[in-house]
Amino acid sequence: MTLKARIAWKRLLLLLGGAALLWGCVRDDRSECRFPLRLRFAYTYNTEQEDLFDREIEALHLYLYDADGGRLVAAASPDVGSLSGDHTFEWAVPPGSYRVVAWGGVKQRYDFRSTESYADATLSVRRLEDGVSVDQACEHLFHSMAGGVKIDGSITPEYTLDLHKNSNDVRVVVSGLTDDERTRLRCTIGSANGDYGFDNEVRGVEGVCYLPAAGAEGADAVNEFTVLRLWPGDASRLRVEVAAAGTTTAAGADGTAAAAGSQVIFDGSLSELLLQKPGTDLDLQDDFVIKLEAQRKPGGGFGVEIYVNGWHVVDMPGGLG
Template structure:
């Protein structure tokens, strides 16, 4: 009995050692012939493509999906991570792929309700062309069934690293994927020249653009025109004093906030405000006006770089006694711009 028990224990320990050895050599990769457990591949995400030129990844991103495609564009690997781990100092994502060259694509999101849809890919079947991102929309009951966006969009980020080579030679490799933010907050402020209060309920605020479908490299794809509506409207009080001293005058203002998709130079989004009668109070090309103050920030930027870095636009319009835009000036992100020959 004692001899049999001893033999049984030896067999058990042998099986455990074999199992442990297999686990160490597999490294969670199915094809063991291409596995080198001494090599560790990781990806770092960086979001410094903003107006502060500082990495805000830990503060703004709450979920990340990394996709890897081989040299032929076939989908071979995906990893998702979300939550507090992304805010850890020095966070990097482990990537379990065979040595080789890959096209890495990332879609990342901030906090909020889901407002974008990304298709589920099939390993070895799907291609990089299948990886697009579509903004959710609703359709009005009107005869033409216009597509509308009426919610505060969840922050969306994109990143891509082409021809990333993971080598057998190094013991550790860290690739960096830089992110671009694709969502923008547009805040509209209406103020009477006379200082009288503005009733926000007398106006409708919209932005029209066809920028709701993006492909794997963040270029816009053909899409239907979207009408963005303000997801928040409010009335407020602004304390005004041009001398810069303690405020002495309170002015009633109307405030509307809209969130729109990526602004690109090839498109022409239109910001409009209409009154209760359906008459246009103003209608302007949003990008042209957004770029009016680019020079105040950095004249060396391209227009597209500025649009990608800047994700908040506050525009203050002044109304005359007839609730029409007095188009002699506008305040954009605290900069006052004097306008000439403006056409609505």
């Protein structure tokens, strides 16, 4: 057999093989067929007003739900590093009408539950054994969703999932304390923002208590938090206090109850405090620095000067109620 004949024969075999694979997809019943769903990811809703997907998104979890009954049809966790240059992913899925849910950033701090049904599916921040406390981990959470996705074997459009950031970094810096007081400083953020439906709405009213990564910079005490969504009028509460001498804790697990003898520096709504700085947008901004300059009162206790991202909050005691 000549070289040209061998090449022609191989091409014929490839064509026959492809025809065999597609045979089931040219019949009326296409339920076993798979067609490409092309998804493009972005993260443009941020203060820098540019696509920060490469910088911010380290993991993706995708869920494909039937548009009518909300039944889970498929799930995937594509490697972010293997996406194409414009952050696209081609997913082979059966024909149908769908809703696509994308979560970004989930590695170890969050849990998915009841994902077989869109209506029941939830994402929750992982609690400690007490069911309330949340250890600090700088693991940011993102969400996006696309409805009206139709796959029928014809050429389908590219669907863009522009992710929305659900988490915030809050840095609480406390100055004016003695060395001994810094060792007894306790700082917590309580809220009711630990559980989300797959529509990205907060589910339930169960409280969580975020615990910080505590450290020091010179004479200042520094507490680093990564907390979930904040909004005006939410249940978030920042409590900063110095525990009584000889104790190892000040606030309770819910971040609101103080132990006897503790001295409160600040106890009030976190979201209201952040909004004291003019122009603050809790939905868009995600990085906040709160500086509390504690001042010992002659009769005992603390007064405090408060700064939010450099803005001096005036005429306000150490708490907002």
